[in-house]
Amino acid sequence: MTPITALPCIILVIIKKQNVLTMVNxxxxxxxKDAINYTLELKPFRKFILSNGVAVxxxxxxxxxxxxxxxxxxxxxxxxxxxxxxxxTNHMLKNGTSRKNAFNINEHFEYxxxxxxxxxxxxxxMLSLHSLTKHLHELLPVIQELxxxxxxxEAELDIYRQNMKQKLEVxxxxxxxxxxxxxxxxxxxxxxxxxxxxxxxxxxxLQPEQLRRFFDQYYVNGNCTIFIAGRLPNNIELLLNENFGxxxxxxxxxxxITHPVEAAAEKKYRIxxxxxxxxxxxxxxxxxxxxxxxxxxxxxxxxxxxxxxFGSRLMSNIREDKGYTYGIHSYMQNHVQQTAWMISTExxxxxxxxxxxxxxxxxxxxxxxxxxEEELLLVKNYLIGTILGDLDGPFHIIGRWKNIILNELGEDxxxxxxxxxxxxxxKEIQELANQYLHPNRFYELVVV
Amino acid sequence: MIPFEQFVLQNGxxxxxxxxxxTPMAVVxxxxxxxxxxxxxxxxxxxxxxxxxxxxxxxxxPSYDEPLQRAGGENNAYTTNDLTNYYCQLPxxxxxxxxxxxxxxxxxxxxxxxxxxxQRKVVSEEFKEHYLNKPYGDVWHKMRSLAYTTHPYxxxxxxxxxxxxxxxxxxxxxxxxFKHYRPSNAILTVAGHVTTAxxxxxxxxxxxxxxxxxxYIRHLPLEPVQTAPRKLEVHANVPADAFYKCWHICSRTDRxxxxxxxxxxxxxxxxxxxxxxxxVKEKQLFSNIGCYHFGSIDAGLAAIEGKLVxxxxxxxxxxxxxxxxxxxxxxxxxxxxxxKVKNKTESLIIFEDMSLMNRAGSLSFYTLLGxxxxxxEELERYQLVSAEELRQEAEIIFDANNSITMYYFGNx
Numbered sequence: 012m013t014p015i016t017a018l019p020c021i022i023l024v025i026i027k028k029q030n031v032l033t034m035v036n037x038x039x040x041x042x043x044k045d046a047i048n049y050t051l052e053l054k055p056f057r058k059f060i061l062s063n064g065v066a067v068x069x070x071x072x073x074x075x076x077x078x079x080x081x082x083x084x085x086x087x088x089x090x091x092x093x094x095x096x097x098x099x100t101n102h103m104l105k106n107g108t109s110r111k112n113a114f115n116i117n118e119h120f121e122y123x124x125x126x127x128x129x130x131x132x133x134x135x136x137m138l139s140l141h142s143l144t145k146h147l148h149e150l151l152p153v154i155q156e157l158x159x160x161x162x163x164x165e166a167e168l169d170i171y172r173q174n175m176k177q178k179l180e181v182x183x184x185x186x187x188x189x190x191x192x193x194x195x196x197x198x199x200x201x202x203x204x205x206x207x208x209x210x211x212x213x214x215x216x217l218q219p220e221q222l223r224r225f226f227d228q229y230y231v232n233g234n235c236t237i238f239i240a241g242r243l244p245n246n247i248e249l250l251l252n253e254n255f256g257x258x259x260x261x262x263x264x265x266x267x268i269t270h271p272v273e274a275a276a277e278k279k280y281r282i283x284x285x286x287x288x289x290x291x292x293x294x295x296x297x298x299x300x301x302x303x304x305x306x307x308x309x310x311x312x313x314x315x316x317x318x319x320x321f322g323s324r325l326m327s328n329i330r331e332d333k334g335y336t337y338g339i340h341s342y343m344q345n346h347v348q349q350t351a352w353m354i355s356t357e358x359x360x361x362x363x364x365x366x367x368x369x370x371x372x373x374x375x376x377x378x379x380x381x382x383x384e385e386e387l388l389l390v391k392n393y394l395i396g397t398i399l400g401d402l403d404g405p406f407h408i409i410g411r412w413k414n415i416i417l418n419e420l421g422e423d424x425x426x427x428x429x430x431x432x433x434x435x436x437x438k439e440i441q442e443l444a445n446q447y448l449h450p451n452r453f454y455e456l457v458v459v
Numbered sequence: 460m461i462p463f464e465q466f467v468l469q470n471g472x473x474x475x476x477x478x479x480x481x482t483p484m485a486v487v488x489x490x491x492x493x494x495x496x497x498x499x500x501x502x503x504x505x506x507x508x509x510x511x512x513x514x515x516x517x518x519x520x521p522s523y524d525e526p527l528q529r530a531g532g533e534n535n536a537y538t539t540n541d542l543t544n545y546y547c548q549l550p551x552x553x554x555x556x557x558x559x560x561x562x563x564x565x566x567x568x569x570x571x572x573x574x575x576x577x578q579r580k581v582v583s584e585e586f587k588e589h590y591l592n593k594p595y596g597d598v599w600h601k602m603r604s605l606a607y608t609t610h611p612y613x614x615x616x617x618x619x620x621x622x623x624x625x626x627x628x629x630x631x632x633x634x635x636x637f638k639h640y641r642p643s644n645a646i647l648t649v650a651g652h653v654t655t656a657x658x659x660x661x662x663x664x665x666x667x668x669x670x671x672x673x674x675y676i677r678h679l680p681l682e683p684v685q686t687a688p689r690k691l692e693v694h695a696n697v698p699a700d701a702f703y704k705c706w707h708i709c710s711r712t713d714r715x716x717x718x719x720x721x722x723x724x725x726x727x728x729x730x731x732x733x734x735x736x737x738x739v740k741e742k743q744l745f746s747n748i749g750c751y752h753f754g755s756i757d758a759g760l761a762a763i764e765g766k767l768v769x770x771x772x773x774x775x776x777x778x779x780x781x782x783x784x785x786x787x788x789x790x791x792x793x794x795x796x797x798x799k800v801k802n803k804t805e806s807l808i809i810f811e812d813m814s815l816m817n818r819a820g821s822l823s824f825y826t827l828l829g830x831x832x833x834x835x836e837e838l839e840r841y842q843l844v845s846a847e848e849l850r851q852e853a854e855i856i857f858d859a860n861n862s863i864t865m866y867y868f869g870n871x
Contacts, residue, residue, distance in 0.1 A: 389529045
């Protein structure tokens with residue numbers, strides 16, 4: 012049987028081959044429109060002010076009947092006098108008010124199929140709601156209750172403390188977790204909001220009374236900005252005003268608090284966290300002027316080339332050529348006041364030093380040789396294409412505006428940044444590399 | 460309602476088109492009906508290793524990523540025990556670039572020795588990073604090999620052991636490719652600012668001449684019904700004791716799947732769920748607890764896992780979990796609680812469908828399951844589940860003889 016069936020197969024293959032040649036030429040890439048030739052537009056927000064002066068930024072867009080509401084307070088750890096007070100207060104917003112216990116609160120939001128999350132950052136802290144638009148009116152009154160009547164119950168704090176301490180103990184076994192804490196400490200100092208981190212001692216020191224005071228000053232009588240996006244109900248202004256417009260928000264001036272940066276003198280660290288560890292977490296980081304600096308966007312392009320996308324120099328060399336790691340990335344770790352330029356990877360213990368050497372070689376290459384035009388165009392297209400894809404949907408659009416507004420970057424920031432990406436030259440990239448990508452500027456850490 | 464059209468090329472490639480002209484982008488999603496369950500028990504981890512090799516150049520194109528990024532696109536891929544999925548998103552005007560790239564790697568890979576050698580190392584580092592160098596990283600290796608005696612779900616997607624990946628040869632790789640990466644074993648979904656006519660023309664042009672290959676017929680060994688409890692004790696260098704318990708559940712296409720899914724939601728979907736409220740908040744036996752299922756296509760597992768509060772005895776923690784399971788087996792959930800988990804499911808589906816990429820992925824997945832329109836029917840199936848069905852399902856699943864228990868002790 013075999014020869015009989017084999018023969019027609021061979022003929023078939025020959026025919027197919029001819030077909031391939033006449034039908035489609037796979038050797039050459041189809042023509043493309045360079046993404047940098049796209050005009051990007053960021054849908055403008057609608058802004059309105061509640062009776063008490065709270066600003067609301069709204070994007071009414073999308074096809075699904077959903078809404079995302081974010082209440083941003085100036086209640087980050089910048090404002091706390093004791094470690095963990097800001098993040099714990101933020102967490103406890105869902106753990107009981109004078110009228111409802113934690114279970115009642117969770118049940119209410121979950122019954123309506125909504126998700127109420129909270130997050131605490133360095134300068135800001137927020138409550139965010141994702142819900143179907145039709146349920147919004149059932150949820151806003153409870154959010155109002157949370158930001159005015161949270162009770163910070165002691166029993167809830169005890170459970171939180173106990174569970175967080177245990178979680179911390181597990182995390183401290185992980186080299187990546189430990190390295191993230193230490194590198195921030197080297198850059199900013201253990202007392203700075205960007206450099207400090209959790210500890211068992213800090214959890215033990217938390218008292219409900221401190222949380223209540225922080226809540227009263229930074230939430231009840233705090234400074235709030237509202238961002239809302241999705242398919243908004245027609246009466247959205249009225250709804251927000253009814254629920255938040257008469258609260259005593261945005262009355263008091265924010266206290267002016269400064270925190271000096273205390274960067275470590277020593278730049279190189281090798282730490283054994285787990286004697287049996289088989290990988291090392293590598294962090295290489297330096298200070299970088301923040302988002303307001305005129306170099307910022309162009310340095311982002313340099314960062315993308317260097318280690319900011321899958322085809323980056325670091326990935327191509329250290330993952331795709333050497334196979335030292337599953338992934339290596341560089342990025343700007345942005346805070347409101349400061350930025351750090353960070354290179355981050357986990358690599359086999361025995362190749363950690365070789366990995367670091369390659370990172371510096373890639374810095375050197377970017378300093379010494381202008382990036383080829385083709386590679387630069389590729390990165391620009393990639394970045395613009397990514398932004399284009401990322402403007403998909405109301406939540407992404409409001410996310411971009413939130414970043415611009417909270418960082419006071421100016422309403423034309425999006426367009427300036429896009430223009431910077433499109434226009435940056437290979438020469439400028441090389442100059443930036445020479446200014447910022449010097450090994451002696453960087454802290455270097457390996458945690459095994 | 461998510462609209463779509465579908466057709467099949469002569470070589471067996473199934474094509475799904477979802478037009479959405481509100482976006483300037485297009486998503487091209489290629490799902491291959493091959494996962495870790497299709498691997499030879501002595502060569503596990505292949506489906507996943509393969510996913511890496513798919514970026515190492517194809518027969519006519521030395522690099523996949525570069526041309527895509529030049530066209531303003533981005534991409535990624537993932538492998539599960541059931542399937543392998545590749546997806547990219549790019550400005551719709553450049554969509555032909557995606558067709559060119561995806562069809563060439565379906566035609567044939569470059570099969571370079573260097574690419575294999577590098578990716579063997581990369582995957583080894585991935586293995587170490589996620590499973591060896593992490594506290595509790597070995598749990599699911601151990602759990603799977605205890606829960607399954609026969610079915611290939613007994614190993615994880617990353618593979619049963621590092622050596623299988625380290626010993627992979629180019630010959631193995633080629634055989635795997637021509638067995639599984641054929642048009643008849645793939646689903647192409649194109650979504651976004653495209654038309655069906657355009658996709659049809661491009662699909663014919665780029666994929667039409669790829670030989671259909673021999674259709675892979677899956678013959679996986681059936682897992683025998685478990686008839687007695689299974690238990691394992693582990694001692695490891697971790698700071699907290701942990702409790703893991705699994706039960707066999709139905710397959711993804713079984714109509715009982717929806718009750719099973721809601722059941723895990725009643726037990727641990729959020730801050731008002733039963734296990735969290737009772738065991739973390741009221742009794743304070745666990746510092747965290749979760750209940751979920753693996754969502755696998757063949758009969759899978761439901762799991763409860765939690766870390767014990769320091770000083771709590773494993774037996775006491777287990778007894779408290781058992782008491783909650785007795786409750787849900789004995790008494791139907793109240794209407795309000797049932798409505799809650801259905802409402803949550805409704806919004807989860809709507810939120811997921813907001814993303815074009817998710818829609819493309821779901822369309823591919825449901826096509827792979829055999830009914831593309833499941834994307835529009837799932838919510839209704841959840842709505843139909845009754846409180847009594849939930850209770851019955853709990854009774855079937857949470858049976859001691861169906862359970863696999865792991866006590867994971869730390870050193871303290």
